[in-house]
Amino acid sequence: MITGLLASSLLSLPALCAAQTIDEALLAAQMAYQQADGQSGQSALRLKSAESALTQAQQRLADAQNAVTRAESELSAAKSAEEVARRRLAASADSLKSAWARKERTN
16 A cells, blocks of 8 residues: 555656646645555555454354364264263173073073
């Protein structure tokens, strides 16, 4: 932004120096000001747009981080549930095996 303004100011310097009258110098200065003002306005819009994009990206990042946290919590709960189910299955298998063994002894 600053380099653009500086460049346009430097480009308008020859026009100011070459101006033959005060009116021409005033016109050249006014044109340079209007050009700089336009560039400043464009830069302000670009800045606002970039700030908005950053805010949206930060919100998406926060949402994604929350989703990761929820997924990690769900994964942990699922692993715990799987371990409990595995233990119950092993205990049930042992009980079934014992029941069959008792049945076979009674026959």
